[in-house]
Amino acid sequence: MKGFVKTPNQIAQRMVELLFRESTPSKGDQILFPGVGEGPFIKAIQDYCLNHDHPIPEGIACDTHKGRLEKARSQFEGLPIQFEQFDFLGRRQGIGQFDYIIGNPPYVPITEIRESKKENYRDRFKTAKGRFDLYLLFFEQGLNLLNDGGRLAFITPEKFEYTETASALRQQFDVYHLERLEHVSEGSFPSHITYPIISIVSNTSLNGTTVVPRKGNARDVSLPSDGSRWSQLVRDIDPDLDSTGVTLGEVTSRISPGVATGADSVFVFSSEKAPSELELWSVPTISGKGLEQQPISESVEPIAKFICPYDSSGDLLDESDLDTFGEWLNDVHRSRLEKRSCFQKGKRDWYAWHENPPMDQMLQEKILFRDITDSPRFWVDKGGDIIPRHSVYYLVPQEGVDITGLQAYLNTGQVERWLQANCDHARNGYLRLQSKVLRDLPVPRRFCSSYQTEQTSSSSDSPTDSSKMNAAEQTDDD
Numbered sequence: 001m002k003g004f005v006k007t008p009n010q011i012a013q014r015m016v017e018l019l020f021r022e023s024t025p026s027k028g029d030q031i032l033f034p035g036v037g038e039g040p041f042i043k044a045i046q047d048y049c050l051n052h053d054h055p056i057p058e059g060i061a062c063d064t065h066k067g068r069l070e071k072a073r074s075q076f077e078g079l080p081i082q083f084e085q086f087d088f089l090g091r092r093q094g095i096g097q098f099d100y101i102i103g104n105p106p107y108v109p110i111t112e113i114r115e116s117k118k119e120n121y122r123d124r125f126k127t128a129k130g131r132f133d134l135y136l137l138f139f140e141q142g143l144n145l146l147n148d149g150g151r152l153a154f155i156t157p158e159k160f161e162y163t164e165t166a167s168a169l170r171q172q173f174d175v176y177h178l179e180r181l182e183h184v185s186e187g188s189f190p191s192h193i194t195y196p197i198i199s200i201v202s203n204t205s206l207n208g209t210t211v212v213p214r215k216g217n218a219r220d221v222s223l224p225s226d227g228s229r230w231s232q233l234v235r236d237i238d239p240d241l242d243s244t245g246v247t248l249g250e251v252t253s254r255i256s257p258g259v260a261t262g263a264d265s266v267f268v269f270s271s272e273k274a275p276s277e278l279e280l281w282s283v284p285t286i287s288g289k290g291l292e293q294q295p296i297s298e299s300v301e302p303i304a305k306f307i308c309p310y311d312s313s314g315d316l317l318d319e320s321d322l323d324t325f326g327e328w329l330n331d332v333h334r335s336r337l338e339k340r341s342c343f344q345k346g347k348r349d350w351y352a353w354h355e356n357p358p359m360d361q362m363l364q365e366k367i368l369f370r371d372i373t374d375s376p377r378f379w380v381d382k383g384g385d386i387i388p389r390h391s392v393y394y395l396v397p398q399e400g401v402d403i404t405g406l407q408a409y410l411n412t413g414q415v416e417r418w419l420q421a422n423c424d425h426a427r428n429g430y431l432r433l434q435s436k437v438l439r440d441l442p443v444p445r446r447f448c449s450s451y452q453t454e455q456t457s458s459s460s461d462s463p464t465d466s467s468k469m470n471a472a473e474q475t476d477d478d
């Protein structure tokens with residue numbers, strides 16, 4: 001059942017309506033149904049053409065799954081459609097060019113694609129980049145098979161609008177007309193959590209895209225074709241934050257997720273329950289949930305402890321130096337720790353964490369925030385002694401940056417709107433606050449050290465100004 005998600009009739013009908021909106025079918029037109037499944041799009045095309053008195057286009061319906069294809073064949077026997085079992089992404093030559101292509105491509109992440117297939121796809125598809133998903137390749141293949149003026153309607157996850165992996169697909173749309181991006185309700189595919197989107201593309205050189213958000217009004221936008229993310233343009237959120245020429249990435253030395261141990265149930269204790277005999281190896285930590293229980297106005301109060309087999313430089317301690325801690329790990333948890341994939345693959349010692357904690361970066365004053373959240377908020381670790389858990393990101397401002405000022409800025413409504421407009425979507429309206437997005441957040445120039453230097457030197461270069469300031473200060477004091 002890899003990649004099989006049946007399209008509800010209502011969605012199929014909507015897509016057919018959009019497919020034929022600008023160009024109704026005429027005699028001899030050719031249609032392709034890639035990954036036809038049990039044929040909901042054939043049914044919707046048939047109904048539309050009968051209701052509007054149009055000829056049903058002739059064409060090909062393909063699927064790799066014999067059972068589904070046979071089911072569709074038996075249902076639509078009288079129509080001018082050939083049902084063929086073949087791999088739409090294969091090297092099949094000469095299936096022709098099409099006036100219409102409609103489908104719901106399989107969503108199969110790279111982790112579920114065989115190694116030999118992956119290599120083959122990487123050789124043949126421009127969109128097979130990074131951690132690609134099959135639906136991206138279906139788009140590429142579909143676009144290549146469009147006649148001049150031909151039209152394509154696909155329903156897919158919306159992720160191609162903003163993920164790095166889909167950058168090559170965003171570039172490919174440059175030579176087509178991506179007419180419409182219609183964001184469909186999250187509940188459209190019962191039991192499947194995706195953010196579905198209908199894309200309507202035509203093989204013409206026109207420009208301009210109508211974006212229909214899930215909430216809010218449709219609007220026309222001009223999407224960039226350089227592969228950059230479309231998040232801000234396709235969401236109905238006015239980020240209300242102009243570029244200042246300075247980004248968060250430029251005023252921080254690090255924005256990273258906290259530490260993954262691969263076995264938090266072994267290494268993490270609530271502060272009250274931490275075994276006193278392991279105190280020597282304990283360091284304060286905090287999870288995403290723990291953060292959300294705290295006021296943002298105060299420095300974070302760690303409510304848990306990591307029992308940590310690393311020294312203050314982040315180097316793994318020798319097993320013989322672990323003493324009571326080593327014995328406890330060995331006696332109680334060794335078999336559990338050895339089951340972790342990082343140990344099984346021979347990459348880590350049995351008592352090591354999934355990755356070495358970069359202690360020099362983490363153990364300093366920093367800003368903390370949740371990795372996935374519906375309402376982004378930022379806390380400060382003033383003491384600088386907290387090792388964040390994997391569900392928490394930490395951000396270390398560059399030297400001289402006012403950390404409290406930066407935290408206050410990050411907690412403004414303006415920044416929240418920018419994050420809502422730019423971050424990737426996780427489930428149920430939650431956002432992923434990834435460092436690659438946060439680095440691009442515009443920040444006021446006052447946080448930039450070169451700006452501060454400019455200000456300092458210009459004021460010290462100008463004795464008149466500085467004496468004026470002294471006078472003003474004196475007046476205030478008086």
Ligand SMILES: C[S@@+](CC[C@H](N)C(=O)[O-])C[C@H]1O[C@@H](n2cnc3c(N)ncnc32)[C@H](O)[C@@H]1O
Nearest residue numbers: 005006007035036037063064065087088104106
């Ligand atoms: C998401 S389902 C959609 C099915 C159907 N179009 C619908 O909307 O109900 C994707 C379909 O693509 C088929 N499929 C997966 N990989 C394929 C490939 N490489 N070539 C052709 N069909 C494929 C699956 O068997 C499945 O029937």
